[in-house]
Amino acid sequence: MSGQSDLGAPRRFRSADGGLTAEMQAAFDSDGYLLLEDFVDPEDCDRLRSRALELVAGFDPAEHRTVFSTASRAHAAAEYFQSSGDKIRFFFEEDAFDPAGELRQAKVLSINKFGHAMHDLDPDFEAFSRTAKLRRLAGEIGFRQPLLLQSMYIFKQPRIGGEVGWHVDSTYLYTEPLSCVGFWFALEDATLENGAMICLPGAHRQKLRTRFLRRGGALVTETLDSSPWPDDPRVALEARKGSLVVLHGQLPHFSGPNRSDRSRHAYTLHVIDGACRYPDDNWLRRGSDMPLRGF
Ligand code: FE2
Numbered sequence: 001m002s003g004q005s006d007l008g009a010p011r012r013f014r015s016a017d018g019g020l021t022a023e024m025q026a027a028f029d030s031d032g033y034l035l036l037e038d039f040v041d042p043e044d045c046d047r048l049r050s051r052a053l054e055l056v057a058g059f060d061p062a063e064h065r066t067v068f069s070t071a072s073r074a075h076a077a078a079e080y081f082q083s084s085g086d087k088i089r090f091f092f093e094e095d096a097f098d099p100a101g102e103l104r105q106a107k108v109l110s111i112n113k114f115g116h117a118m119h120d121l122d123p124d125f126e127a128f129s130r131t132a133k134l135r136r137l138a139g140e141i142g143f144r145q146p147l148l149l150q151s152m153y154i155f156k157q158p159r160i161g162g163e164v165g166w167h168v169d170s171t172y173l174y175t176e177p178l179s180c181v182g183f184w185f186a187l188e189d190a191t192l193e194n195g196a197m198i199c200l201p202g203a204h205r206q207k208l209r210t211r212f213l214r215r216g217g218a219l220v221t222e223t224l225d226s227s228p229w230p231d232d233p234r235v236a237l238e239a240r241k242g243s244l245v246v247l248h249g250q251l252p253h254f255s256g257p258n259r260s261d262r263s264r265h266a267y268t269l270h271v272i273d274g275a276c277r278y279p280d281d282n283w284l285r286r287g288s289d290m291p292l293r294g295f
Pocket of ligand 1: 167168169253
């Protein structure tokens with residue numbers, strides 16, 4: 001399912017103020033994604049990128065060497081990952097280290113991502129995440145009580161940027177009933193060469209297949225339904241810098257490795273509805289001193 005043949009192009013829209021037309025609403029309902037070009041000013045993308053590089057500069061890789069891999073899932077056993085829900089923590093690309101354990105590229109070119117609460121802990125990330133435009137958009141797609149649950153800064157580094165296997169975000173950010181929606185911002189142009197996302201439009205209407213949850217002291221994946229996702233149609237979510245892709249929490253998506261010389265920085269913000277139940281066995285937890293907040 002990870003080949004790149006027979007890929008369709010996404011429908012593309014624009015929204016100056018976060019409002020959606022009936023056509024855009026219908027597209028999101030039927031496709032499970034909505035690509036909004038020029039949603040963020042290029043200067044705001046650059047500001048977030050600069051802040052991300054500052055945060056990486058302040059991270060000492062001698063302290064924690066947790067690799068994030070959707071293939072090996074090595075990160076899931078690490079306490080550093082398990083307790084990152086209300087912190088800012090850094091995870092390396094799987095191919096960041098050579099056999100001797102040394103970084104192959106500079107630290108700033110070795111981090112896979114950091115997360116998961118910048119939107120509450122860092123003023124620049126908070127300013128990017130809590131805007132009137134996003135608040136309006138969240139209301140337009142049906143949120144009554146949007147809560148900002150998780151933020152991630154994803155580097156998709158040149159040459160070593162790792163693949164992210166097929167998944168849906170509600171597997172990881174589960175509520176009853178399901179309510180997770182991802183807001184994925186292209187901070188640089190995302191193309192198939194540098195690891196743009198690929199999705200299965202319409203498959204968000206299918207049942208949730210798996211849940212990633214805490215059992216005992218471990219994080220495990222529980223199968224709820226073992227039927228495979230369809231192979232097609234598939235759409236390549238190539239997106240220019242400043243684009244926002246709204247991803248329904250049950251939309252299957254994937255991104256290939258980045259073997260190109262260009263990074264593909266993206267910022268993601270995941271929102272759930274406060275009217276829904278957030279089970280205690282979800283992997284992502286917060287301290288009682290940091291309750292979830294809206295826009
Ligand atoms: Fe995802």
